[in-house]
Amino acid sequence: MTSSEKIVVVGGGCAGLSAADTLQRAGLDYVLLEAGDRVGGRVGNRTNGSSTWAIGATMTEPQWETTGQYLRELGILDEVRKVRTQCFGMWDGQRTWYLTLGRGMRPAQLWHFLRGALPLSVYLQAIRFGATVLPHLVKAGPASRKYDLSWLSRLQATTTAQFGRRHGGPEFTDRILGPFLATMVLGRTTDVSIALPLATLALMRGMRTLEGGMASITDALHDRVQDHVRLSTPVEEIVVENGAVTGVRTPEGVVAASAVICATDAQVARRIIPALPGRMADDLSACSYTSTYNYVFGLERRVVPDDFVSLMIPESEDSILVRAFDENCGAFGQRGPRGSGLMHAFTAGWHDDTLVAMDEPTRRRAVISEMQRFFPEFPDEPAFTDVIRWDRALCQQSPEQLEAMTDLRGHLDDVEGLHLAGEYLFVNSTTEGALRTGRRAAEQVISRR
Numbered sequence: 001m002t003s004s005e006k007i008v009v010v011g012g013g014c015a016g017l018s019a020a021d022t023l024q025r026a027g028l029d030y031v032l033l034e035a036g037d038r039v040g041g042r043v044g045n046r047t048n049g050s051s052t053w054a055i056g057a058t059m060t061e062p063q064w065e066t067t068g069q070y071l072r073e074l075g076i077l078d079e080v081r082k083v084r085t086q087c088f089g090m091w092d093g094q095r096t097w098y099l100t101l102g103r104g105m106r107p108a109q110l111w112h113f114l115r116g117a118l119p120l121s122v123y124l125q126a127i128r129f130g131a132t133v134l135p136h137l138v139k140a141g142p143a144s145r146k147y148d149l150s151w152l153s154r155l156q157a158t159t160t161a162q163f164g165r166r167h168g169g170p171e172f173t174d175r176i177l178g179p180f181l182a183t184m185v186l187g188r189t190t191d192v193s194i195a196l197p198l199a200t201l202a203l204m205r206g207m208r209t210l211e212g213g214m215a216s217i218t219d220a221l222h223d224r225v226q227d228h229v230r231l232s233t234p235v236e237e238i239v240v241e242n243g244a245v246t247g248v249r250t251p252e253g254v255v256a257a258s259a260v261i262c263a264t265d266a267q268v269a270r271r272i273i274p275a276l277p278g279r280m281a282d283d284l285s286a287c288s289y290t291s292t293y294n295y296v297f298g299l300e301r302r303v304v305p306d307d308f309v310s311l312m313i314p315e316s317e318d319s320i321l322v323r324a325f326d327e328n329c330g331a332f333g334q335r336g337p338r339g340s341g342l343m344h345a346f347t348a349g350w351h352d353d354t355l356v357a358m359d360e361p362t363r364r365r366a367v368i369s370e371m372q373r374f375f376p377e378f379p380d381e382p383a384f385t386d387v388i389r390w391d392r393a394l395c396q397q398s399p400e401q402l403e404a405m406t407d408l409r410g411h412l413d414d415v416e417g418l419h420l421a422g423e424y425l426f427v428n429s430t431t432e433g434a435l436r437t438g439r440r441a442a443e444q445v446i447s448r449r
């Protein structure tokens with residue numbers, strides 16, 4: 001490849017922006033083609049009056065290598081907020097019990113919670129589970145922090161439900177592991193590999209948010225690369241001829257290129273690269289995603305305690321909701337008028353058959369009435385409602401997918417000039433995976449020039 005030959009980045013989410021920024025800093029010419037009318041992908045902000053809420057990601061970990069580098073380079077490290085007090089809501093089938101952990105922990109509330117919220121069997125099963133898992137986490141800790149999660153490879157074929165029931169018990173799996181996965185990937189224990197929660201625990205050092213939301217990262221990256229970004233330009237095909245990339249086809253015509261970084265999700269990548277070798281195509285096809293309607297309700301008054309982080313809904317409840325949190329409270333900072341609520345509710349993808357068939361007012365009403373069950377003070381008519389549909393919200397990290405991604409990582413060089421990037425290539429479904437794989441893909445392009 002000569003330096004006059006074009007480099008195309010497809011997709012302007014975290015992975016694409018990170019790739020673009022890396023190319024830019026190396027002084028290379030490139031163009032980033034984004035299908036939508038904004039960059040950021042599964043990261044962004046929306047506003048209504050003085051309220052601002054996140055679309056997609058909300059939490060981060062500045063000790064994650066690439067995230068930390070970007071926070072420093074972009075000058076936004078001081079926007080990081082440690083979530084020192086975390087209040088969880090636990091639904092027991094009748095009512096929501098609250099438990100505050102961290103700095104604001106209150107012994108009386110803890111005692112009340114321990115006695116009433118969960119059956120004794122959950123605690124005993126949690127101890128059993130911890131006794132199995134903790135030694136692994138401790139032993140693998142230093143390697144995990146360098147993203148060496150090879151210790152998980154022999155576990156990845158096991159689902160969280162299988163592992164949880166075997167090493168903990170059914171109630172622990174239902175009440176703790178299920179809601180944990182719902183919060184992480186909006187997924188179910190029967191679908192998700194045990195490698196995901198274990199990898200997450202190994203990589204986690206406490207929750208963090210950014211003052212301006214995660215969009216602080218994507219906005220700052222966009223500022224640096226915006227002269228090279230073309231919005232509303234969907235790539236219809238990445239053209240591969242004789243085992244090498246020759247360009248991309250868009251509605252406006254073909255852009256010749258000798259290097260293409262495909263930074264879309266795995267399913268789009270599979271669709272727009274029809275000439276992919278069979279093995280890579282099969283691996284990408286194995287990548288499945290959770291789906292959700294993310295409702296955001298503006299409330300005149302907050303209906304959860306300060307520092308509320310998440311509602312834990314047992315899997316056996318089979319609710320249409322998997323996750324709920326208020327973005328205008330302690331954990332997330334102030335994102336709206338003081339005392340008001342910015343309540344997120346996420347529907348369960350496995351109820352899509354019912355939910356997708358509903359018209360929007362009916363679906364909204366169903367979500368509100370479920371919120372009222374969990375939070376009795378939730379009003380009939382929120383001040384405003386926003387809804388974001390994610391057909392592909394988060395990589396599900398099923399056993400089949402993890403196996404396919406391990407295989408795919410060994411075939412990333414099979415097409416000359418084609419580079420894949422995106423969170424699906426990483427060990428868990430996070431912005432770190434997207435930023436990191438985007439940067440890696442660009443570094444490969446740079447090293448081959």
Ligand SMILES: Cc1cc2nc3c(=O)[nH]c(=O)nc-3n(C[C@H](O)[C@H](O)[C@H](O)COP(=O)(O)OP(=O)(O)OC[C@H]3O[C@@H](n4cnc5c(N)ncnc54)[C@H](O)[C@@H]3O)c2cc1C
Pocket residue numbers: 010011012013014015016033034035036039040041042043055056057058059060233234235236263264265268272294390392393394421422423424429430431432434
């Ligand atoms: C509800 C939700 C909550 C989350 N919470 C967190 C969290 O708290 N912390 C965390 O770290 N992560 C979280 N994530 C995950 C995180 O947002 C993603 O892992 C990450 O943003 C993915 O980035 P990406 O660049 O790989 O993909 P994307 O963000 O999906 O970017 C892909 C881009 O490609 C574009 N595109 C698609 N097709 C084409 C085409 N044909 N041509 C051109 N462009 C195209 C898309 O429009 C998009 O902009 C969450 C995700 C969701 C949905």
